[in-house]
Amino acid sequence: KTILQLNNIHKSYDQKNSVLNDISLSLGEGQLISIIGPSGAGKSTLLRCINRMIEPSSGEVIFDDQNIVLLNKKRLRRTRAKIGMIFQHYNLVSRLTVFENVLHGRFGYKSTWQGLFNVYTEEEKMLALNILQKLGMEDHIYKRCDQLSGGQKQRVGIARALVQEPKLLLCDEPIASLDPNASKVIMDHLKEISETMGITVLVNLHQVEVATRYSDRIIGLSKGCKVFDDEPGKLNKFA
Numbered sequence: 001k002t003i004l005q006l007n008n009i010h011k012s013y014d015q016k017n018s019v020l021n022d023i024s025l026s027l028g029e030g031q032l033i034s035i036i037g038p039s040g041a042g043k044s045t046l047l048r049c050i051n052r053m054i055e056p057s058s059g060e061v062i063f064d065d066q067n068i069v070l071l072n073k074k075r076l077r078r079t080r081a082k083i084g085m086i087f088q089h090y091n092l093v094s095r096l097t098v099f100e101n102v103l104h105g106r107f108g109y110k111s112t113w114q115g116l117f118n119v120y121t122e123e124e125k126m127l128a129l130n131i132l133q134k135l136g137m138e139d140h141i142y143k144r145c146d147q148l149s150g151g152q153k154q155r156v157g158i159a160r161a162l163v164q165e166p167k168l169l170l171c172d173e174p175i176a177s178l179d180p181n182a183s184k185v186i187m188d189h190l191k192e193i194s195e196t197m198g199i200t201v202l203v204n205l206h207q208v209e210v211a212t213r214y215s216d217r218i219i220g221l222s223k224g225c226k227v228f229d230d231e232p233g234k235l236n237k238f239a
């Protein structure tokens with residue numbers, strides 16, 4: 001089953017330079033797909049065109065039987081809820097706790113003078129707690145995010161995305177700021193999310209070895225063009 005289809009995506013930030021050139025691809029359910037390529041190839045721009053954090057110059061982004069490019073603000077907001085995103089620099093609210101960051105991801109910032117526990121429902125809290133448990137973060141839920149290691153912050157980033165119950169998870173260089181051990185933990189979680197939750201995980205990576213080890217499929221970008229799109233085993237013949 002196809003989750004996401006890109007048709008002829010082009011992007012230029014100015015009149016002269018094309019950053020993405022005629023990118024088409026289609027992604028199936030429950031796969032982990034990596035986008036690899038040198039710095040400046042357009043990986044981050046491509047990922048951000050999918051949820052329109054960046055507006056593509058032309059082309060179609062078909063998700064959930066709709067062309068995201070044509071949605072008005074209200075419908076875009078609804079559709080974006082089904083597309084989780086995680087970032088290299090985590091983008092957490094550092095003065096809030098782990099639990100608050102995750103609940104905030106789906107239910108908004110409801111912390112008041114009454115305290116967190118009076119404003120989120122029992123069901124909302126259980127959903128967040130279950131996800132944090134799966135990611136091995138249950139012992140840290142009351143810590144402020146600025147007290148966590150990079151690998152722990154990224155697990156909070158993943159939890160915040162999962163609490164929305166997305167169909168697609170976009171990961172923009174999720175391990176680029178992490179050491180090898182923390183990177184492995186994060187990639188193992190992303191793999192498990194794709195396999196057991198049926199979520200399609202699309203990951204920008206610059207480490208080819210990591211992409212080869214974890215991906216069902218690899219997309220190679222160079223200077224804004226798709227230059228490879230196949231299973232990891234075919235990559236050495238290409239490179």
Ligand code: ADP
Binds near residue numbers: 019040
């Ligand atoms: P990658 O993620 O593969 O490193 P990017 O998508 O970040 O590549 O960048 C691709 C190209 O687009 C680079 O040349 C970069 O400088 C340029 N670029 C990225 N964002 C902007 C922007 N907001 N305005 C102008 N140029 C940009």
Ligand code: ADP
Binds near residue numbers: 044088
């Ligand atoms: P990160 O890796 O943390 O995403 P980047 O350096 O890739 O940081 O980009 C930070 C921001 O700057 C992004 O919003 C990106 O679109 C923008 N950007 C990147 N390259 C350029 C550029 N050449 N001109 C203008 N903006 C850019």
